[in-house]
Amino acid sequence: MRIQNQQCTSIARRGSAVVVAAVLLGLAEEPARGATEIVRAGEDLQAAIDRARPGDEIRLEAGAVFTGHFVLRARAGTSVAPITIRTDGRLPSSRIRPQDAALLPTLTPAGASPVIRTEPGASYWRLVGLRIRGNGGNDLIVLGDGRAQASGIPQQIELDRLLILGDPARGQKRGIALNSAATTIRNCYIADIKRVGEETQAIAGWNGPGPYLIENNYLEAAGISVLFGGTEPSIAGLVPSDITVRRNTMAKPVAWRGQRWMVKNLLELKNARRVRIEGNLFQHNWAAAQAGFAILFTVRASGSRATWSTVRDVTFENNIVRRAAGGINILGYDTNAVSQQTRNLVIRNNLFYEIDHRAWGGNGWFLQVGNEPADILVEHNTILQSGNLVTAYGGTQFAPRPIRRFRFLNNIAWHNRYGLFGIGIGVGLPALEAYFPGGEFTGNLLAGGSAARYPAGNRFESADEVLAQFVNPTAGDFRLRPDSWARRDPVDGRPVGADLDAIKRAMGGAVVR
Numbered sequence: 001m002r003i004q005n006q007q008c009t010s011i012a013r014r015g016s017a018v019v020v021a022a023v024l025l026g027l028a029e030e031p032a033r034g035a036t037e038i039v040r041a042g043e044d045l046q047a048a049i050d051r052a053r054p055g056d057e058i059r060l061e062a063g064a065v066f067t068g069h070f071v072l073r074a075r076a077g078t079s080v081a082p083i084t085i086r087t088d089g090r091l092p093s094s095r096i097r098p099q100d101a102a103l104l105p106t107l108t109p110a111g112a113s114p115v116i117r118t119e120p121g122a123s124y125w126r127l128v129g130l131r132i133r134g135n136g137g138n139d140l141i142v143l144g145d146g147r148a149q150a151s152g153i154p155q156q157i158e159l160d161r162l163l164i165l166g167d168p169a170r171g172q173k174r175g176i177a178l179n180s181a182a183t184t185i186r187n188c189y190i191a192d193i194k195r196v197g198e199e200t201q202a203i204a205g206w207n208g209p210g211p212y213l214i215e216n217n218y219l220e221a222a223g224i225s226v227l228f229g230g231t232e233p234s235i236a237g238l239v240p241s242d243i244t245v246r247r248n249t250m251a252k253p254v255a256w257r258g259q260r261w262m263v264k265n266l267l268e269l270k271n272a273r274r275v276r277i278e279g280n281l282f283q284h285n286w287a288a289a290q291a292g293f294a295i296l297f298t299v300r301a302s303g304s305r306a307t308w309s310t311v312r313d314v315t316f317e318n319n320i321v322r323r324a325a326g327g328i329n330i331l332g333y334d335t336n337a338v339s340q341q342t343r344n345l346v347i348r349n350n351l352f353y354e355i356d357h358r359a360w361g362g363n364g365w366f367l368q369v370g371n372e373p374a375d376i377l378v379e380h381n382t383i384l385q386s387g388n389l390v391t392a393y394g395g396t397q398f399a400p401r402p403i404r405r406f407r408f409l410n411n412i413a414w415h416n417r418y419g420l421f422g423i424g425i426g427v428g429l430p431a432l433e434a435y436f437p438g439g440e441f442t443g444n445l446l447a448g449g450s451a452a453r454y455p456a457g458n459r460f461e462s463a464d465e466v467l468a469q470f471v472n473p474t475a476g477d478f479r480l481r482p483d484s485w486a487r488r489d490p491v492d493g494r495p496v497g498a499d500l501d502a503i504k505r506a507m508g509g510a511v512v513r
Contacts, residue, residue, distance in 0.1 A: 034081065038088065039066075045107075046070055054124065055081035060105035062089030069113040074121035074152070082156070087129035095187045095216050096129070096161040104131040104163060109140070117142035118180065120152030131163045134192070136170030144179030144208045148234045153208060155181035159188060166192035171200065171261065175221070178205035178212065186215040194222035194261040199289075202250075206231040206271065206302075211242035216508070218249045222261035223289075225250035229271025229311075232303030239310060243275040247508050252284045263288035266324075268296040271309040277316045279506030285324040287361030292325025293368065294355075299331055301339035310340035316347045318506030323354045325362025327385060332373035332394070332403070342373040348380055349498050351478055355385035363387045366413065370394040370423075372401040382478050382498040383413035389446075390420040392435035397424030406439035412466065412486070412497035415449030428453030443491040457491075 034055030039048050041064035048058050054075060060066065075083075089103035096104075107130055109115045115132050118125075132140050141164070144154050157180055166172025171194035176185065190202040200223040203214065219225040226248075228240045250266045257263075266282045269275060285294045295316070301309040321327060332342050357364030364387030367378065371394040383389070390408065394401035400422065408420075420441065422431030432439055432455070442457035447466040451458065469484040471477045479500040480486050487495040 040064060049073065049085070052083045054079035054083060057084040057086065059086060059088040060130070062087050062103055062105060065106045065108065067108050068110050070107065070116050072116065072118045072122045072125045072154070072157075074119055074123070080124055080156070082124040082126045082158070084126040084128060085130070086127070089129065091129045091161055095218065096163050096189050098163065098165075098189065098191075101131055101163060104129055106131040106133050108133045109135055109137060112137040114139045114142040114177075116140075118144060118154040118157070120145070120149060120154070122154040122157075124156045126158045126160065127162060128158075128160045129162075132165070134166040134172040136167040136172065138173040139177045140164055140166075140172060140175055142177045142179075143183060144177070144181075145234075146177055146179050146207050146231065149179070149207065153179075153181050155183070157182070158184045158186075160184075160186055162188045164188060164190040166194065168192055171195050171222070173198065173200055174204055175202045175219075176204075178203055179208035181209050182211055183208075184213045184215070185217060186213065188217045190217065191220040193220060194256065196260045197262060199223040199262055199264060201225070201227045203227070204230070205240050207233045207235060207238065208240060209235075209238060210240050212240070212244070214243070214245045214248060216247045218251075220251060220253070222252060222256060223264045224266070224268050226267045228269050228275075229300060229309060230268070230302055232306045233271070237308050239271055239273050239308065241273050243272060245275070245277045245280065246506070247279045249281045249283075251282070254284055257286055264290045265292075265296050266294045268298065269311045269314065270298060270300040270302070271306070271311070272314070273310060273312045275314045277314070278318050279503070279508065280319045281507065282319065282321045283323045285360070287325040287357075291329075292360055292362035293327065293329040293365075294321050294324040295328045297328065297330045297342060297345060299334055299339045299342045301334045301337035304337070307338045308340060309334070311342040311345075312340075313344045314346070316345070317349055318503045319350045320503065320507075321350065321352045321355070323356075323360065325355075325357060325360035326364065326368065326387075327352050327355050327366040327383070328368070330367070330369040330373050330376065332369075332371040332401070335371060344375045345373070345377070347376070347378045349502055350381045351498050351500065351503060352381065353384040353476070353478065355383070357386050365389075365391050367391070368393075369403060369406075370401070373403055375405045376403065377407045377409070378411065379407065379409040380494060380496075380498055381411045381413070382500075383411060384478075385414055385416070387416060388418045388421045389413050389415060391423065392421070392431060393423040394435075400425065400434045402437050403435055404438065406436040408439070408441045408444065410443040410491055410494070410496050412445045413447070414463065415446040415460070419446065419449045420454070429455070443496065445486060445496045
């Protein structure tokens, strides 16, 4: 049934890539109005998709099941009015949850093919309030082509409040293959993305230019929740760019720890630039197929051709990382191929706690950094880890590969036995001089350690004394007490460590304990 609406609106194009993503986000608030077609159980969804024109809305019966391989088509003309496919049920205004499944129609694949994919040039599509149920196959949603797409890259696509579930017993290879341009993924719930003996991802992109907005989703994968890079792009010179990842929860169920799924990390950048990661909760990552670092900024020039691969211009700010075997791993140059350098990383105002090898395996290190990245700023973080604070490597004992313009400023952290450690060099000043020539390490409050082994301008206290500065650390409240001496005489006008109120605001006001 097609119902004609009288009102039709459009959205003007803007020049900036970031604004394109913002415009996409706005489609949910003011969708264009054309015709509405209602598709009920047993009717032909693909035929309705093929009939749709810009501004139309396809409404699917809540609770109905549609089995097949559904293709979003390219449209002739220049209209920027989106075509919407959505439930006819009433939706929550924010992140979808499994308990909302009754409000949604279900789309499930026939065989191993994706449930939904784009054809070349498909643009201005919105998918809202759908349940995508896997059958143990490969990708569930494919946006763009992971191989050849030198022209006709799909763009202006929005996924909103989708419940994307792999098979509970067999898992799924990937939730979303993100190789389109100008795409928003928000308010979705992706779970049971897992495989035995194979890496899996909730969202992975390697052959699309961006921009991307990934906002307010629950992202669960045994391998990696969000990955950019890792496969050689078919488009020469392509680096996924202008990426915003904010207010998401990326986690693994702890129950998986006793199972055979391949476990790696929570977020990884192998080829990406101009990335902002803000206001996210990362939790539950243990040593298994990798050492258990939660966050990886590790450039990889996959294949033999993609020598342009880089990780650069990344801001990691106002996040919580907890209950993991390690914090962050940074790699300067690919160890197995020719790549560009990882550089210009900002790690600011984050809370890391329960980074603990005793609970999660691995080494419990906060930061591993090596093979010559450059321009790294680590400032105003609160870090409670069981192993080394920083471990540097690369080159040899007699010729370490330098990590230039490294700054570690105004953090609260545990020193433990080795603190800042250089492989083959030792602790403190010798490691700084060998691996971080000209670097800065000042304004920090360290629990344990010896001031004599570090540059002037840092404070060393017992672990008990540092813990006493927090409001309630046993309950996960790491705000500095109003009367804490750590608030006094700030080096840069701000108290040492992370501002937990700023993290709360960045996470949308949620109180996370």
